[in-house]
Amino acid sequence: MEKTAGDSVLKVAMPKGRIYKQASKLFREAGLLIPEDFDDSRKLIIPVPEANMEFIMAKPVDVPTYVEYGVADIGIVGKDVLMEENKDVYELIDLGIARCRMSVIGLPGWKPVMYPRVATKYPSVASQYFREGGQQVEVIKLNGSIELAPLIGLADRIVDMVETGQTLKENGLVEMETLFQVTSRLIANRVSYRLKNQAIQELCDRLGQRIAARG
Numbered sequence: 715m716e717k718t719a720g721d722s723v724l725k726v727a728m729p730k731g732r733i734y735k736q737a738s739k740l741f742r743e744a745g746l747l748i749p750e751d752f753d754d755s756r757k758l759i760i761p762v763p764e765a766n767m768e769f770i771m772a773k774p775v776d777v778p779t780y781v782e783y784g785v786a787d788i789g790i791v792g793k794d795v796l797m798e799e800n801k802d803v804y805e806l807i808d809l810g811i812a813r814c815r816m817s818v819i820g821l822p823g824w825k826p827v828m829y830p831r832v833a834t835k836y837p838s839v840a841s842q843y844f845r846e847g848g849q850q851v852e853v854i855k856l857n858g859s860i861e862l863a864p865l866i867g868l869a870d871r872i873v874d875m876v877e878t879g880q881t882l883k884e885n886g887l888v889e890m891e892t893l894f895q896v897t898s899r900l901i902a903n904r905v906s907y908r909l910k911n912q913a914i915q916e917l918c919d920r921l922g923q924r925i926a927a928r929g
């Protein structure tokens with residue numbers, strides 16, 4: 715999509731749901747005037763003239779797609795999604811929010827088998843991890859409630875996100891290995907980064923200062 719420097723409003727692909735609340739809080743702390751009444755709104759396109767922005771409320775997994783195609787200049791997305799989707803975008807800063815980890819999980823006392831089945835929402839991440847570890851596995855893609863898979867015999871292990879550990883605890887599962895730590899990142903479209911560089915840099919600076927102050 716063709717862009718011109720005249721498009722001065724920054725279009726921001728925001729993840730709907732729980733990450734949005736953390737992201738909008740961080741933006742506010744960084745001095746951006748984000749109205750609080752949108753926190754529970756179902757509106758999908760939210761003009762934020764006070765901050766010279768427009769929020770595009772996206773399903774988190776779709777944020778890199780909007781940014782890659784340039785319909786959003788920048789976006790907020792988890793490192794988990796970035797690793798899985800592997801889109802052509804710039805990763806600008808680690809926002810330090812939505813902190814969790816990607817782990818291999820299973821039932822306690824699980825015995826290694828020849829060709830284990832691994833259920834996950836992240837087939838690309840999981841395949842790469844086991845391939846690099848020299849383990850042959852069959853990866854089964856699921857879209858949610860991944861913890862069900864070992865409980866009902868669909869898979870031997872799962873690769874999924876752990877935040878508080880509550881889901882594992884309540885379902886009698888244990889973490890076996892951690893693949894990587896996850897936080898949300900600010901990403902940018904490559905062309906927007908050039909054409910709207912000043913606005914994007916200013917935003918990065920404000921957020922960076924706030925993130926450093928948070929520790």
Ligand code: PRP
Pocket residue numbers: 857858859860861874875876877878879880881882
């Ligand atoms: C995520 C993740 C785990 C859970 C971890 O699921 O896939 O199931 O949160 O959080 P916890 O360690 O704090 O319990 P999500 O709620 O996004 O729903 P899903 O099962 O549909 O993926």
